[in-house]
Amino acid sequence: MNTIIEPFRIKSVEPIYFNTKEERKYILEKAFYNLFHIHSKDVLIDLLTDSGTSAMSSNQWAGIMQGDESYAGSPSFFKFEKTVQEITGMPLVIPTHQGRAAEKILFSILGGKGKYFVSNTLFDTTRANIEFTGAQGIDLLCAEGKLPSVPAAFKGNMDIEAFKNFIAEKGAANIPLCIITVTNNSGGGQPVSIQNIKKVKEICIENNIPFFIDACRFAENCWFIKQREKGYADKSVKEIAWELFSYADGCTMSAKKDAFANIGGFLAMNDETLAMQCRNLLIITEGFPTYGGLAGRDLEAIAIGLQEVLDENYLQYRIRSIEYLTNKLIEEGVPVMQPAGGHAVYLDAKEMLPNIAASQYPAQALAGALYTEGGIRSVEIGSLMFGKYDEHKKLIPAQMELVRLAIPRRVYTQSHIDYVAEVIIEVYKNRKQIKGLQIIEEAPALRHFTAKLKPLF
Amino acid sequence: MKKIKRSWAEPYKMKMVELLKITTSAQRKKALQDAGFNTFLLKSEDVYIDLLTDSGTAAMSDRQWAGMMLGDEAYAGSKNYYHLENVVKNVYGYKYLVPTHQGRGAENILSRILIKKGDIIPGNMYFTTTRLHQELAGGKFEDIIIDEAHDAENEFDFKGNIDLNKLDRLVKKHGVSKIPYVSIATSVNMAGGQPISMKNLKELSSYCKKQKIRIIHDMTRVAENAYFIQQKEKGYANKSVKDIVKEINSYTDGATMSAKKDALVNIGGFLALNEWDIFEEARNMVVVYEGLHTYGGLAGRDMEAMAIGIAESVDDDHIRARVGQVIYLGNKMLEYHVPIVKPIGGHGIFVDAKKFLPHIPQKNFPAQTLAAEIYLDSGVRTMERGVVSAGRKANGENYYPKLELVRFTIPRRVYTQAHMDVIAESAARVFEKRNKIKGLKMIYEPKYLRFFQAKFEKL
Numbered sequence: 001m002n003t004i005i006e007p008f009r010i011k012s013v014e015p016i017y018f019n020t021k022e023e024r025k026y027i028l029e030k031a032f033y034n035l036f037h038i039h040s041k042d043v044l045i046d047l048l049t050d051s052g053t054s055a056m057s058s059n060q061w062a063g064i065m066q067g068d069e070s071y072a073g074s075p076s077f078f079k080f081e082k083t084v085q086e087i088t089g090m091p092l093v094i095p096t097h098q099g100r101a102a103e104k105i106l107f108s109i110l111g112g113k114g115k116y117f118v119s120n121t122l123f124d125t126t127r128a129n130i131e132f133t134g135a136q137g138i139d140l141l142c143a144e145g146k147l148p149s150v151p152a153a154f155k156g157n158m159d160i161e162a163f164k165n166f167i168a169e170k171g172a173a174n175i176p177l178c179i180i181t182v183t184n185n186s187g188g189g190q191p192v193s194i195q196n197i198k199k200v201k202e203i204c205i206e207n208n209i210p211f212f213i214d215a216c217r218f219a220e221n222c223w224f225i226k227q228r229e230k231g232y233a234d235k236s237v238k239e240i241a242w243e244l245f246s247y248a249d250g251c252t253m254s255a256k257k258d259a260f261a262n263i264g265g266f267l268a269m270n271d272e273t274l275a276m277q278c279r280n281l282l283i284i285t286e287g288f289p290t291y292g293g294l295a296g297r298d299l300e301a302i303a304i305g306l307q308e309v310l311d312e313n314y315l316q317y318r319i320r321s322i323e324y325l326t327n328k329l330i331e332e333g334v335p336v337m338q339p340a341g342g343h344a345v346y347l348d349a350k351e352m353l354p355n356i357a358a359s360q361y362p363a364q365a366l367a368g369a370l371y372t373e374g375g376i377r378s379v380e381i382g383s384l385m386f387g388k389y390d391e392h393k394k395l396i397p398a399q400m401e402l403v404r405l406a407i408p409r410r411v412y413t414q415s416h417i418d419y420v421a422e423v424i425i426e427v428y429k430n431r432k433q434i435k436g437l438q439i440i441e442e443a444p445a446l447r448h449f450t451a452k453l454k455p456l457f
Numbered sequence: 458m459k460k461i462k463r464s465w466a467e468p469y470k471m472k473m474v475e476l477l478k479i480t481t482s483a484q485r486k487k488a489l490q491d492a493g494f495n496t497f498l499l500k501s502e503d504v505y506i507d508l509l510t511d512s513g514t515a516a517m518s519d520r521q522w523a524g525m526m527l528g529d530e531a532y533a534g535s536k537n538y539y540h541l542e543n544v545v546k547n548v549y550g551y552k553y554l555v556p557t558h559q560g561r562g563a564e565n566i567l568s569r570i571l572i573k574k575g576d577i578i579p580g581n582m583y584f585t586t587t588r589l590h591q592e593l594a595g596g597k598f599e600d601i602i603i604d605e606a607h608d609a610e611n612e613f614d615f616k617g618n619i620d621l622n623k624l625d626r627l628v629k630k631h632g633v634s635k636i637p638y639v640s641i642a643t644s645v646n647m648a649g650g651q652p653i654s655m656k657n658l659k660e661l662s663s664y665c666k667k668q669k670i671r672i673i674h675d676m677t678r679v680a681e682n683a684y685f686i687q688q689k690e691k692g693y694a695n696k697s698v699k700d701i702v703k704e705i706n707s708y709t710d711g712a713t714m715s716a717k718k719d720a721l722v723n724i725g726g727f728l729a730l731n732e733w734d735i736f737e738e739a740r741n742m743v744v745v746y747e748g749l750h751t752y753g754g755l756a757g758r759d760m761e762a763m764a765i766g767i768a769e770s771v772d773d774d775h776i777r778a779r780v781g782q783v784i785y786l787g788n789k790m791l792e793y794h795v796p797i798v799k800p801i802g803g804h805g806i807f808v809d810a811k812k813f814l815p816h817i818p819q820k821n822f823p824a825q826t827l828a829a830e831i832y833l834d835s836g837v838r839t840m841e842r843g844v845v846s847a848g849r850k851a852n853g854e855n856y857y858p859k860l861e862l863v864r865f866t867i868p869r870r871v872y873t874q875a876h877m878d879v880i881a882e883s884a885a886r887v888f889e890k891r892n893k894i895k896g897l898k899m900i901y902e903p904k905y906l907r908f909f910q911a912k913f914e915k916l
Contacts, residue, residue, distance in 0.1 A: 012526070036749065039539065040531030049532045052756065064525075068475075069723045070501030071510045072909075078500070097558040097747070097754045104746065128745055262530045262756040263558075276903075283906050284589060285565050285746065286558075288497070293558045295513065295724040295759070377533075443741040449749055450741065 004320045007313040008410060011058050017041055024372050032452035033368050033437055035377050044375030045416055046408070050343045051216075052256035052263060053408035057308060060260065060301045067297025072288055076296035076303075080266075083303040087238070087310075088215075088245040090268035092275040094282055095292030095299060099216060099254025099265035100125045104132075105281045106212070106252060106267060109274065110176040111135040118166060118178045119214075120145070120158040121186045124385055126179075126214065128446050135176075140166060142196075145187050146399060148348045151338040153228040156184030156221075157196040163203055172207035179252075181214040182221035182244070186381055188402070189217070189322075189341025191224035194232070194243060201247040210271075213248045216257040220342030223315040238310045250274070257343070260305035260409055264298045318342075321417065322407060328421040334428045337402065344406040347424070349382060352431055358383045358397030360436025360456060366403050366427070369434050374423030378405045384439075385448040465781055468774040469870065472519050478502055480836050493912025494829045494897055496838050505836030506876055507868070511804045513717035513724060514868035518769060521721065521762045528758025537760035538751040541727075544764040548699070548771060549676070550706045551729035553736035555743050556753030556760060560677055560715025561586045563728035566742050567673065567713055568594040570735060571637040579627050580640035581619050582606060582647045585846055585906055587640065587675060587713075592851075596637070599627055606648040607859040609798045609809045614689045616651035616800075617644065617682070619661050628668060638671035643705060644678035644685075647842060649862065650783075650802020652685035655693065655704065662708035674709035676729075677718040681803030684776040699771040711735070718804070721766035721869055725759050779803075782877065783867050789881035795888050798862065805866035808884065810843060814894060819844050819857055821896025821916060827863045827887070829913075830894055835883035840864045845899075846908040 019027075019042060031037035040046060046053065056064075068074040077095070084093045096102040103126050107117070111133030122130065122137045130137040140162040144152040158180060167175065178200060183189045197213075204211040222240040225232050232240055245251065250269030255261040269275055279289045287293035308314065319342060326340035329347075337346035349356075349363035356362035363382035370376045379385075382401035390396055405420065427434075441452040480488070480503055492498035501507060507514065517525075529536040542554045557563045564587055572578065574595030580587075581602040588598045601623040606616040619641065628636060639661070645651045665672050683701035687693050693701060706712065711730040716722050728743075730736045740750040747754035755763075769775060780803050787801035796812035810817075810824035817823040824843035831837050843861035850856055865880060887894075901912040 014529075036533040039534040039536070040529055041536055042534075043531070046531055051532060052752075053530050053532065065473075067723070068501055069514050070504070070507055071512060071514065072497045073500040073502075073504075075500070075502050097562075100748070101558075101746070101754070125745070132745060262528065262758065263754070279910070280904050283909055284586070284593070285561060287561070288909055291513075293562070293724070293754070297723070298756070445741070446744050449744050 004317050006317055006410070007311065008057065016044055018044065019375060021372060024375055028368055028371055032440070033364065033455065034451055034453060035367055035371060035379065036449050038371070038377065043377045045412065045420055046377045047405040047420070048377045048379050050257060050406040050408050051254060052261070053411065054260040054262070055408075055410040056260055056262070056301060056305070059308070060304045063300030063304045064297040067295055067300050069296045071291065073290055074296045074299070076299040077290040080299040080303040083306050084266060084268050087241055087306055088251060088268050089242060090245065090250060090270055092269050092272065094267040094275065094278055094289060095294055096265045096267065096282065096286050097263065097293035098256065099252060100129060101286055101293065102252040102265050102267040103129045104285070105278050107133050107135070108281060109277050114174060116166075116170055116175050118163060118175055120156055120180050120192060121184050122179075123181060123185050123214070124446060124448070126181075132445070138166065141184070141187055145184065145190060148188065148337045148346070148400060148402070149335060149351070154193040154196060155190035156182065156187055156192040158192070158200055160196070160199050160203070163200065167203070167207050167209075172209055175207075175209050177212055178204050178209050179212045179214055181216075183217045183224070183342045185217070186386070188337035188346045189220070189343045191221045191228070191342065193229050194225055194240070195229065197244065197247050210249045211247065213245065213251040215245075215251040215253045217342055218244065219258045219309040219315060220319065223312070223319055224342065237312055237315060241310070255302040255305065258309045259302045260308060261298060261302045264294050264302045266292070318409065321414075324414075325405075325407075325417050325421055329424060332425045332428065334424060344404045346381070347403040347405070349401040349403055352428065353434055356434070356436040358387070358401060359395045360438065361453070362436065363401040363403045364453065365434050365437050368437070369427045370403070370423060373427050374419065376405070376420055376423055378403050380448065384451065465778060467778045467870070469518070477505060479505060482833070485833050485836055489829055489833055493901070494825065494915070495911055495913060496828050496832055496840060497909050498912070499832065499838060503836070504838040506872065506880060507838050508805070508865045508880065509838045509840050511718055511866040511868050512715060513722070514871065515717075515721040515723070516868075516870040517721060517723070517762060517766070520769075521765045524761035524765045525758040527761055528756055530757045532752065533749055534751055535757040535760065537757040537764065541760045541764040544767050545727065545729055548702070548767050549712070549729060550703045551712060551731060553730045553733065555728040555730070555736065555739045555750055556755055557726045557728060557743065557747045558724065558754035559717065560713055560726040561590070562747050562754065563713040563726050564590040565746060566739050567711075567728055568596070569742065570738050572596040573637070575635065576637050577627060577631050577635050578638065578640050579624050579636065581617055581642055581653065582645050584642065584646055584675065585908070589906060591640075601627065602645065602648065606645065606651060609649070609796075609812070609860060609862075612799050614652075614685070614800060615654040615657060616648055617642070617653035618657040619653070621660060621664055624661075624664065628670070633668050633670060636670055638673045638710070639665060640673050640675065641709070642675040643682035644803045646678070647860070649798035649807040650678070650681070650804045651800075652682040652803065654690055655686050655701070656690070658705060658708045671711065672709040674706065674712040676706070676712040677715040678804055679705060680719045680770045680776055681780060683771070684780050685803065698773050698776050702771050716763045716766065719770045720763055721770055722759065722763045725755050725763045727753070779869055782874070785874065786865070786867065786877045786881055789877065790884055793881060793885035793888065795884045798860075805864050807842065807862040807864050809861070810863050811861045813888065814891060816892070817894070817896040819861060821898070822913065823896065824861045824863045825913060826894060826897050829897070830887050831863070831883060834887050835879065837880055837883050840866065841908060845911060848907055
């Protein structure tokens, strides 16, 4: 049998409101061509993010009802702590209200002017948090990771030679942390191999650089390892995860991804002194160390979700459904990131809209067209998100111009996905009608969230 | 004939319960030892009645739970955000809303936007996290509460009031440019949940208008404050708590809110503003610390629960039962001659540890000691609000606050009258054997907000 069915059925549904193309044109204009400004009720299929948008299981909802809301020492915390320890092997667990809060705390301690945080690719909020401290974020992605249309097994790997060279150039003392994102979100949800992580770890040990994992999508990454890396086919995802984390000194996690939670995150680590420093900061902006700014019920939901994501039937379904959409698009010639990633389909706007220059934000224009055509909300990962200005206020474009269609976990059915494919193919056929955009208002940091744009005529 | 008493009862019944564990004296002794005599470090399953805080511990209503099921978890533009925005506008009267995961998230953002190095922030008594954020942003807190507030015995009705002369002296000394805003709390927590009067607020507002100084409102217990105004201030007896809340807010320019108190939720907070420029800056900053400005680090369902909770919190019957329960407990303690802060405040009973344990000097933490003894006696968990909470000055010296209190904070809608009886009786029993109680020594002290994680041992 070729069809892979979901290892669950639907227990509670949420209505979708339909609108017309004409209405959507108007809504997009009112939202200044920025999909972050659109009310969710005006969206048919919301693929803006897979973060915090999962459908929780009935077990998680039961956990929600059992949450102990004591300010200090809640059993929900101890259950959460134990689960994280069992999966990561890291003894010190610190809850936070989201992943970015975990990053914020870690980078406030390790960051500062003149320092470099090295990564395969840093995500937008991660980079913003690093730069907020005055430090710089450095992406050292392997060469194949930068070529959207060329398939390779582990396009999220770090470029080992570049890492060595970078250390030689800047000095290990100026690199407080190496942090690998699994899977590599900005680079197409592509996995990192155990072999690559081992090598990175060796270099880190030689140079005395602490090594962390940004673990948001660790289970999806481990599933790819099981499928693609030699020697892992017979290991369970749980064992692979254990090995993956064993190479790291710590991790940051947004539980809104692979832990199926709607809110929450954590830091886990081995070093007691660093953990103490983290807890001191935690109390200022997050909350007491046994709740970290989360309701007790959310700690329960995360603990249960972390167990559920290790179910291999689920992971098989999850990864295959991303592949399903990717392959449909490839059949019709739509330029997409290959191979399919773990949590999203990435359209290559540079290739699809060669007539629109980076300074006219082709991926943002494409995302707008998908909304108008079918009410699909996606997100630009290109020069609007990652572009910078040089000293003459000229745009330094991002490496890639991608539109990410992130698939929420356990939310949409196959017929929703078929509809998405049809909309994309329709837009692709009429791509010549898409016009570039121009920014009319922007914030100094993380501008893509609030920027206002208008079309060029 | 005996006079017939007219009791009030709660305007709700129980729909879901949470089972409690009863512990033995030996179990409690061990748990306390393991927690380093710090009630914050006790595991909640070893606690019988948890009066550590009224923050995030409320029982939500069935309507709020229904709202939880209507959570719209979209990353941007969630329906629940627009609902909440609407409620904040209609019930509280503030124009612009930035949700945050808790009150301290809002304080962090506000302090970073408004405070420059060397600024002075006058306020009606410090609160731990508020003052810390002000200090981390380079500012210095100055207490301008009336002197009566520092006297646990004084029975003035509005001990949360501001002494305008103190404020004026600060303005004259430092100049308006050094004062980004006056920080006022309704129901002043550290003073024992004491209210501020509308008259005082009006005077403060007209003074600040003249001087062009903003008033920022820590509104976490605004409804409880409004109830005291309704009960005690001339001219307000016939006004609803809802109207009084709106009037209070109208004298201020913005607010930070921990919705975990008055608004009856387990998580959530916000920053509310009337000035567009500050709002816009806050919206850009919230993305870095909390989350996109239409969710601010909260699940959609939690914004929905908050919107419903806010509307419930300003209901007259709800507030009367809420504060009535606190007053019931306070009166019981007074019957047993336990020394408490008077008048009785809105969210808890504050026991005066200096009077309770006069033989223990402040350096041996009488309030911390008393909190530990109460737990040992009955499994009731309370919190120190004295020298440990006050922390250290910039030069390393301890702050020695006049008030050395143990706070018995009552969670909203959680405990029954029988629970209140157990609590009062336990306080009475410890009071009976007070002379045998010995003080504590601090053996671990964290850098920030030490009361959360400090450890002690018996002398």
